[in-house]
Structure formats: structure tokens, C-alpha cells
Amino acid sequence: MTTATATATPADLLDTALGDPWDAANPVGFTGILAADEQQEMFAEGERRLDAFRLNAEFVPARHGGRLTRVDRLAAVLRTLWRRDPCLGLGYGFSSFIASVNLWSAGDAEQQRTAAGLLLDNRKIASVYHELAHGNDFAHAEFSARPAEGGGWVLNGTKEVVTNFRRADALVVFARTDDARGSRSHSQFFVRKEGLPEGSLTHLERFPSSGMRGVQLGGGRFTDCPVPADALLGAPGRGIETALKSFQLTRSVIPSMCVGPLDTALRAAVSFALERRLYGGTAADLPYVRTVLARAFADLLAVDAFTTVVVRALQVLPEETAVLASASKYLASRMLLDTLEELRTVLGAQSYLREGPYGIFQKMARDVAPATFGHASRSACLVTVLPQLPRLARRSWFTSPAAPAALFDLDGDLPELDLDRLAAGSPRSDGLAATLVALAEECRGPGPVGRLAARFRDELAVLREECLALAPRDITIDASPHAHAVAGRYTVVLAAAAVLGVWWHGRRGPRPELHDDAALVAALDRLDRRLPGRAVLTPAERADVERQLFDQAVARFGQRRLFDLTARHVPG
Structure with a gap:
């Protein structure tokens, strides 16, 4: 049941870049990983190595300047990282992949170009779906986006337990755009944090956890937060449809890694x-x-x-x-x-x-x-x-x-x-x-x-x-x-x-x-x-x-x- 390849794969290259995790002298080995976990921090030296490796390029399709052509190879690279430190696996990159899939699936050319630029510059994008009151039942999410006078949208509501909410430069936000029930009630928005008016976004305190202790699980409260019309990701009311497509990638990759x-x-x-x-x-x-x-x-x-x-x-x-x-x-x-x-x-x-x-x-x-x-x-x-x-x-x-x-x-x-x-x-x-x-x-x-x-x-x-x-x-x-x-x-x-x-x-x-x-x-x-x-x-x-x-x-x-x-x- 085993297969092997003779040429170096991206997973091989990442293994080489990170070295032997069992070696106590390796600065990105298990000794350092466990020390960061005790401090409930992301492993800083590990993140620096992943920056040098340009891990985010694995999440960006090749047509946008990245290395993503095969999802099985992406899964193998992530498995290599998760074999060392799941906190790095989620907190450094996979959370950005979860968000970016929605952009590759439903975004326009400019949104995709912006997202690719952020990721290839070692920046982060957060997937902002979760509301504690509704859990996985995102079809009942209450966070709202309403048309603003003169154009654009206004965001209101709270999102909790979001990976990298504070550290991300951009957000993919899932919001209710129609009070009616049904599959056309929600949309998604690609929101750049830069330029948001003061007071329109308040970061919540980090949510502590028993596992993934280094991952920055945060959230935010949006108060009459204006975003431009071109922040809408895809057509209005297509948020659930886009999510259902994107989830097929993320739900496939998670168990593999x-x-x-x-x-x-x-x-x-x-x-x-x-x-x-x-x-x-x-x-x-x-x-x-x-x-x-x-x-x-x-x-x-x-x-x-x-x-x-x-x-x-x-x-x-x-x-x-x-x-x-x-x-x-x-x-x-x-x-x-x-x-x-x-x-x-x-x-x-x-x-x-x-x-x-x-x-x-x-x-x-x-x-x-x-x-x-x-x-x-x-x-x-x-x-x-x-x-x-x-x-x-x-x-x-x-x-x-x-x-x-x-x-x-x-x-x-x-x-x-x-x-x-x-x-x-x-x-x-x-x-x-x-x-x-x-x-x-x-x-x-x-x-x-x-x-x-x-x-x-x-x-x-x-x-x-x-x-x-x-x-x-x-x-x-x-x-x-x-x-x-x-x-x-x-x-x-x-x-x-x-x-x-x-x-x-x-x-x-x-x-x-x-x-x-x-x-x-x-x-x-x-x-x-x-x-x-x-x-x-x-x-x-x-x-x-x-x-x-x-x-x-x-x-x-x-x-x-x-x-x-x-x-x-x-x-x-």
C-alpha cells in the first residue's frame, strides 16, 4: 500500500528547511515548540522559517504567482508542518488558506490580486465566520451587513473564536444581508483592516484553549463599520453557496494533514x-x-x-x-x-x-x-x-x-x-x-x-x-x-x-x-x-x-x- 517518489517534493523541501524535530539542538525542533506551547505563544522562530520558505505561496494558485496547482501536494506540505507543530500549521497558514479559498472561488480579479499580494508578502487573512451563539450553524448567523447611504455596506455584530483575527491584515467576513430565511440570506465580504474608521472595529480578548494553545483565537466587534461596495465577495446572497464549495477543499485537507x-x-x-x-x-x-x-x-x-x-x-x-x-x-x-x-x-x-x-x-x-x-x-x-x-x-x-x-x-x-x-x-x-x-x-x-x-x-x-x-x-x-x-x-x-x-x-x-x-x-x-x-x-x-x-x-x-x-x- 505504500508509494514513493524519487524527486524532491515540496514536503521534502519543507522537511529539509526545518531539520530534525527530535534534535534538541535544532532551534525549530520539539524543544522550542514545547517551550512556546508552555508560554501559550506562537513559535516565533518557526514562523520566521516559514516566512523564509514562503509557505503562503502554497495557498496561492499558480496563475496568481503562487505554487498551488495540486491540492494533494498542498495537503502533504501541511501534513509535514502539522507533524511538527499543529499550532504553526493552523496559526501560521491554514487559517489563511480557509479564508483564501473563498476568494479564489468567488472573488473578482482585483480581490484575488489583492489577496495574492498579501499572502505572498507573508501577511495573513482571517476567515471570520464563527459566532458563539450559533457554532457550526452559520446559516443562522446574525452578524449583519446592510447597504449604506451613498453606496457601500455597514457591518454590525460580533465574531468570536477566530484564528488570527488580531494578526490578520484582511478578513473574509460572513454576514447576513437579508432578514428572510433561506439559502440567499448571507453574503461574504473581503475587508481590509487598513483604513477602517477608528472605533468601528474593537478587538476582543483572546479566547484561551486547552489545545492549540499558541494559536491566537480572538474576535472582533463591528460597530457601524463602513466598507466599500467592492468589498462584497461574489454576488449578494451567495455567501452560503460559496462557503459550501470552499468547505469541500478545507474539509478534505484537514483530515489529511x-x-x-x-x-x-x-x-x-x-x-x-x-x-x-x-x-x-x-x-x-x-x-x-x-x-x-x-x-x-x-x-x-x-x-x-x-x-x-x-x-x-x-x-x-x-x-x-x-x-x-x-x-x-x-x-x-x-x-x-x-x-x-x-x-x-x-x-x-x-x-x-x-x-x-x-x-x-x-x-x-x-x-x-x-x-x-x-x-x-x-x-x-x-x-x-x-x-x-x-x-x-x-x-x-x-x-x-x-x-x-x-x-x-x-x-x-x-x-x-x-x-x-x-x-x-x-x-x-x-x-x-x-x-x-x-x-x-x-x-x-x-x-x-x-x-x-x-x-x-x-x-x-x-x-x-x-x-x-x-x-x-x-x-x-x-x-x-x-x-x-x-x-x-x-x-x-x-x-x-x-x-x-x-x-x-x-x-x-x-x-x-x-x-x-x-x-x-x-x-x-x-x-x-x-x-x-x-x-x-x-x-x-x-x-x-x-x-x-x-x-x-x-x-x-x-x-x-x-x-x-x-x-x-x-x-x-
């Missing part, structure tokens, strides 16, 4: 298990410890396959990513949190210490938690998926063609990123589910792969009947727990399809020596255990693949390779 912190947490756990002496040996000699590490490695591979495929879908199957992005955000975040908790049992008390050789573990665990529900909660993601299920079950599953091979060729080229192809409405097909149906037939047989593939295909058939039987209420915000469970199981089936697709197409690729059946079976087994019913693997089969996965994890640790699908060498 969160594989980085899990890689660091797993590396810390493997290191501890190999070094910790007890009972006349090491912790790694204990069967329980070996099992936990093997399963965590398998979970990481499953999450990586799913999230990477979904990120590639933005350019291969953009019409289908509205569902895929939410499904990935839901399942990947759940698996990441579960895996971190299991790894905590290996480190024991060391998993809570904020200093020492394993102090980075607790920071990763704390920082990933808000990233998994921030921007869109897991329940919000399921509510996005639910209305699509009866329609897809009726029109697509078992009838649509399989997804193109390019979706799974992780080293392959991608079509140009076209944000206009992202659909804010309902997708008509489900190529990933169709891939599962096709590969279950290709892999048919008595072996573990064939049985596991058949298991997920059969689950899709069961889900089809259950989705067709859902009551109208069960595809709304008032959906029952059963309906939520149905949507959750569907995300597991999609993940299995992604894992199978990466394995199947990877085995025919230019580097078949990196294909590994044990990793495939272990990843599928971990997904299988998230579904109801009897396990597919026998205890002996599971023990065998987990033994192989543990050995592989230790080998990668010793070779300084990442645990993800790239298996890249990293500094150190």
Missing part, C-alpha cells in the same frame, strides 16, 4: 516501547504493546488512503466531493482520536508529561482534538451526508461506473484544479462506492483480501436497503440516532473502497515492490471492526498481520521513514 500529528504520536510510542525497560526486557516485548502499535499503524494507513483519495477527488471527481469531504472529515477525525487514546495506553503516565523526550505526545493529542471538530463538527459532517444517501442508493450504488484509476494513483498527474466544478448541490454518482463493488468482484476468493472486500460490498448492499427506507425526517437535522449510525457506516465503506483502490492500482504501478498485502489486510480489518457483525479475520489471521505490521513499524522507525503511504525518509 492531521495524519501528521498521528505519525509523530506513533513515533513517540514506538520509541518509548523500544527504550522502556521493564520485566527483564522492553515494553515492546509485551504482546499487548506490540498489538496496540500494529493497530495504530494500520489505522494511520487506512486514514491516509481515505483522506488522500478524497483530496485527489477534488481534481479527479470534483462533482462528488461534497459527500466525500464530509465523510472523510467525520471518519478520519474519529479514527485519529481513537488511535491516540489507544497509543496513550502504551506510554502511560509519559503521555501526560509536557516535557522530556516524549512530551510532544501530549501536545499532539491536545492539538489534534480541536482540529477534528473545528471548522465543522463530526455531527455536522454526517448531517451533510445524510440527505444524499437515499438518492445515491437509488441512482448510483451498484450501477455507477467505478472511479477513474487516476483517483488512486498517488504518484500520478492530476487535472487542473477547477473550483467551478465543485458542486454545492447533490452529486449524481458515487464512483468510490462503485469502485468497491468492482474490486470485490476482482478480488473474489477465500483469502483474507477476498473475504474482506466481499464484507464491505455486502455492507453496501445492506446500507442500500436501509437508506431507501429512511423516513423524510431522518435526512434532516432532526435525524434519529439510527440514521446517524447508517451514515457513519457508509463512511467506513467509503474508506474501505479507498484502501482497496490504492492497493489495487498501486500493485500495477511503477513501484510494485512497495505494495504490501499485510498492510492492506490490517487496514481493512481495522475498518471492519467499526461495523456491526462478526469479524472477517480469524484470530490467527489477525495475529499474523499484526505481527507483520509491528515489524514494519519498527523498521520504519529505525530507517527514519514516515509511517504514511509515502514512507518518505525524514531528517534525523
Whole structure:
């Protein structure tokens, strides 16, 4: 299931620029990162290095002078940063990416030129959506923008828990422009702070947090704040539509880059298990410890396959990513949190210490938690998926063609990123589910792969009947727990399809020596255990693949390779 490339990627270059994070002498290593976290500050030296690297250029499309051509490469760069410090990952750059996507999607030429100039000058743009009273329910946001006499707009209201609100030079503000209910009630505005009248914008005190402690979570109160007519982003009343398109990029990238912190947490756990002496040996000699590490490695591979495929879908199957992005955000975040908790049992008390050789573990665990529900909660993601299920079950599953091979060729080229192809409405097909149906037939047989593939295909058939039987209420915000469970199981089936697709197409690729059946079976087994019913693997089969996965994890640790699908060498 692993792939690799011979040439240096942007992620390789960033790794080289930042050096070995485990080296105490490295000024941008974990020692400095943990010290900044203790002070609840952004890591200043890390930000200087990212300025020199021009990280913001990764968020700017190439036509505007940046380096953004492929979202999978952007996700890989961000994963590299998040593997070191999620606070830098969010607070330095990703918050600007969240805001800028709206500009690339709906902005006019001048707005896009201005935004590109700010980012390429190492400035920041804040995404100003959140209101504490409404959380993820941004359709009910009360912050208002009203036409001003003589032209322009007047902003009034409060926005809270906004990353980089105080540090940003510009804001993308989500505001109500119509008191009527419906999807045309809100718009977005691109607001430059420079030149705003004194007293029209008051910065709120920072909101403290248990995770992402270095991130500057602030807010602002706008009081009769005038902005020019050309601050409107896109057409009036299109704010929700623009957001729904933009969220497909951000919801796809977030779970992919969160594989980085899990890689660091797993590396810390493997290191501890190999070094910790007890009972006349090491912790790694204990069967329980070996099992936990093997399963965590398998979970990481499953999450990586799913999230990477979904990120590639933005350019291969953009019409289908509205569902895929939410499904990935839901399942990947759940698996990441579960895996971190299991790894905590290996480190024991060391998993809570904020200093020492394993102090980075607790920071990763704390920082990933808000990233998994921030921007869109897991329940919000399921509510996005639910209305699509009866329609897809009726029109697509078992009838649509399989997804193109390019979706799974992780080293392959991608079509140009076209944000206009992202659909804010309902997708008509489900190529990933169709891939599962096709590969279950290709892999048919008595072996573990064939049985596991058949298991997920059969689950899709069961889900089809259950989705067709859902009551109208069960595809709304008032959906029952059963309906939520149905949507959750569907995300597991999609993940299995992604894992199978990466394995199947990877085995025919230019580097078949990196294909590994044990990793495939272990990843599928971990997904299988998230579904109801009897396990597919026998205890002996599971023990065998987990033994192989543990050995592989230790080998990668010793070779300084990442645990993800790239298996890249990293500094150190």
C-alpha cells in the first residue's frame, strides 16, 4: 500500500528547511515548540522559517504567482508542518488558506490580486465566520451587513473564536444581508483592516484553549463599520453557496494533514516501547504493546488512503466531493482520536508529561482534538451526508461506473484544479462506492483480501436497503440516532473502497515492490471492526498481520521513514 517518489517534493523541501524535530539542538525542533506551547505563544522562530520558505505561496494558485496547482501536494506540505507543530500549521497558514479559498472561488480579479499580494508578502487573512451563539450553524448567523447611504455596506455584530483575527491584515467576513430565511440570506465580504474608521472595529480578548494553545483565537466587534461596495465577495446572497464549495477543499485537507500529528504520536510510542525497560526486557516485548502499535499503524494507513483519495477527488471527481469531504472529515477525525487514546495506553503516565523526550505526545493529542471538530463538527459532517444517501442508493450504488484509476494513483498527474466544478448541490454518482463493488468482484476468493472486500460490498448492499427506507425526517437535522449510525457506516465503506483502490492500482504501478498485502489486510480489518457483525479475520489471521505490521513499524522507525503511504525518509 505504500508509494514513493524519487524527486524532491515540496514536503521534502519543507522537511529539509526545518531539520530534525527530535534534535534538541535544532532551534525549530520539539524543544522550542514545547517551550512556546508552555508560554501559550506562537513559535516565533518557526514562523520566521516559514516566512523564509514562503509557505503562503502554497495557498496561492499558480496563475496568481503562487505554487498551488495540486491540492494533494498542498495537503502533504501541511501534513509535514502539522507533524511538527499543529499550532504553526493552523496559526501560521491554514487559517489563511480557509479564508483564501473563498476568494479564489468567488472573488473578482482585483480581490484575488489583492489577496495574492498579501499572502505572498507573508501577511495573513482571517476567515471570520464563527459566532458563539450559533457554532457550526452559520446559516443562522446574525452578524449583519446592510447597504449604506451613498453606496457601500455597514457591518454590525460580533465574531468570536477566530484564528488570527488580531494578526490578520484582511478578513473574509460572513454576514447576513437579508432578514428572510433561506439559502440567499448571507453574503461574504473581503475587508481590509487598513483604513477602517477608528472605533468601528474593537478587538476582543483572546479566547484561551486547552489545545492549540499558541494559536491566537480572538474576535472582533463591528460597530457601524463602513466598507466599500467592492468589498462584497461574489454576488449578494451567495455567501452560503460559496462557503459550501470552499468547505469541500478545507474539509478534505484537514483530515489529511492531521495524519501528521498521528505519525509523530506513533513515533513517540514506538520509541518509548523500544527504550522502556521493564520485566527483564522492553515494553515492546509485551504482546499487548506490540498489538496496540500494529493497530495504530494500520489505522494511520487506512486514514491516509481515505483522506488522500478524497483530496485527489477534488481534481479527479470534483462533482462528488461534497459527500466525500464530509465523510472523510467525520471518519478520519474519529479514527485519529481513537488511535491516540489507544497509543496513550502504551506510554502511560509519559503521555501526560509536557516535557522530556516524549512530551510532544501530549501536545499532539491536545492539538489534534480541536482540529477534528473545528471548522465543522463530526455531527455536522454526517448531517451533510445524510440527505444524499437515499438518492445515491437509488441512482448510483451498484450501477455507477467505478472511479477513474487516476483517483488512486498517488504518484500520478492530476487535472487542473477547477473550483467551478465543485458542486454545492447533490452529486449524481458515487464512483468510490462503485469502485468497491468492482474490486470485490476482482478480488473474489477465500483469502483474507477476498473475504474482506466481499464484507464491505455486502455492507453496501445492506446500507442500500436501509437508506431507501429512511423516513423524510431522518435526512434532516432532526435525524434519529439510527440514521446517524447508517451514515457513519457508509463512511467506513467509503474508506474501505479507498484502501482497496490504492492497493489495487498501486500493485500495477511503477513501484510494485512497495505494495504490501499485510498492510492492506490490517487496514481493512481495522475498518471492519467499526461495523456491526462478526469479524472477517480469524484470530490467527489477525495475529499474523499484526505481527507483520509491528515489524514494519519498527523498521520504519529505525530507517527514519514516515509511517504514511509515502514512507518518505525524514531528517534525523
